[in-house]
Amino acid sequence: MLDQPSDPKFKGALAQIYVRSQPYGGSDKSNNGHRYDSIPIVNGMISAGMSCQLTHYTHEEHDKFFELCRNFDFVIVRCNPGQIKADGGDQQKFDDGMCALRKMGKQVWPSPDVMEKMGAKDALCKVATMNIGLPDTLAYYSPEEFSAGFKKTMAFQPRVIKQNRGSSGEGIWIIKLKDENYCKEYGERSCEDGEKLVLTEANDKHEEEHTVAEFIEFCVHGRTHKSGEWTSKGVGKYLEGGKEAGGQLVDQRFRPRIVKGLRYNLIGDNIIGISLGISLSPDCSEFAELTENFRKDLPHVMPSLDLAHEPLPLWWTTDFINASAKAEDEKWDDTPNACWDDISEVNKAEAKKIGVLMGEQALSILQMVSVSQLYG
Incomplete structure (x- = not known):
């Protein structure tokens, strides 16, 4: 991790959950007990001139955790669905705590509403009439x-x-x-x-x-x-x-499952890459029409999901064909001693790029919110 700024523009936290009954706290963790993407995300916030602290939620200290969160301007939630319950906690109680932070004017990315409505099974139905x-x-x-x-x-x-x-x-x-x-x-x-x-x-x-x-x-x-x-x-x-x-x-x-799927990687409304088994430029000619239509639809995605009051997530993906790799290929369990140092330099550079873009997007949102609050 980079050093925290001495005079941060905004103060934030990255919230995680360590599932104590699972090796290393869950299959999304490296051997230090943190999510494998925590370092680039936190460093991205720091690069944008904001502080960002790593925190872990424990249900036994629910009140203490949210008391701490009130000191931050933003909280990035990186708790995989189901992990709070798997650790003995109550997901609804956690969500209620995050909603209370929102009411206080704190930014929560993603908010419980965004998690629920963007992940709902009927989300595709609500964008059915769009270009995509x-x-x-x-x-x-x-x-x-x-x-x-x-x-x-x-x-x-x-x-x-x-x-x-x-x-x-x-x-x-x-x-x-x-x-x-x-x-x-x-x-x-x-x-x-x-x-x-x-x-x-x-x-x-x-x-x-x-x-x-x-x-x-x-x-x-x-x-x-x-x-x-x-x-x-x-x-x-x-x-x-x-x-x-x-x-x-x-x-x-119905579309048959295929080996290589098409996934768009976004920071807010910025398409930063397309994955088709290999990484492609967002401006690649092969998918130019789809990309153009997707960009036209982006301003309408959140309103269509009854989330007009919410910004697009800091970092999110859209799969146009359900062709994700097998789960076991994506877990760290097979190499339990894996850590940040085991990632290739190419992938580290890509992770750093994404983190920096996330930091810029987060700073932009916080500045707009501050201006809005200042002028009512």
């Missing part, structure tokens, strides 16, 4: 919406149907028409109740055949005399309780 979206990406909250919408999308192309409350692939179905009689344009026709579907559930890859009517019945009412015989471990009823209780289905176009 697909119009046949829908979310259903009622049986009537589901029946009408699914019959229309299913007649067009193979689907992925996802329940909101599932885990480990349960309630996520890859669905194809058995007769493969898809229409050429979305909306040309809707499926009949009796058309046969071939369904594969993501949790165990088992395959079933049902009619359109039987699948809709299972999703809405579960196992009934109208839904036929199911071998799935799940019970259906994906819309039970309505939207307020998390009853929701997302319907999107």
Whole structure:
């Protein structure tokens, strides 16, 4: 880490969580117990003339932690989803603490609202009408919406149907028409109740055949005399309780998994790189049209997600095709003694570049907030 500035423009902290039951505090940690990206992020803030302290949240000292956070102008939250609970804490209590900081005028990146709404399963549905979206990406909250919408999308192309409350692939179905009689344009026709579907559930890859009517019945009412015989471990009823209780289905176009995916890496609204197995310039000609459309959409992303009051995240990615590497390839567990010094010089330079850009973006946001507060 760089030395902290003696007269910082703003003071901040990077909040982490050390899962005490897991080796090194979690698979996102290096052998010093900190996240592998902590050094470049903190140094990026320092390079921008701000101080940034490394902190760890422990649920036993919840009040003390947030009392400390009140002394900072900003908090960068780097606690992976699920890790607070895995360490014995309460995620909602932690989120409430961060929301309270926001109400005090502190910057929290990302805020709990941003984490929830940008990571929600229906986020793609809210950008469906943008240049980067697909119009046949829908979310259903009622049986009537589901029946009408699914019959229309299913007649067009193979689907992925996802329940909101599932885990480990349960309630996520890859669905194809058995007769493969898809229409050429979305909306040309809707499926009949009796058309046969071939369904594969993501949790165990088992395959079933049902009619359109039987699948809709299972999703809405579960196992009934109208839904036929199911071998799935799940019970259906994906819309039970309505939207307020998390009853929701997302319907999107199926795309086969490929080895090399397309990922855009951004600092705020600045596209800093494209990854396709190798790193590409954000101005590469191969994806010029997609990049141009994405840039046009960026000002509308947060408002579309009901986050108009929030800035784009400091550092975030967008995957246009779900083709991330296998999880085990991305963990540090296989080399438990790995640390910052084991990273190649090329990757260190890239990490430093990203950290510096994050610092510049953070400083810009804080300065704008300060001016806004000064003039009301």
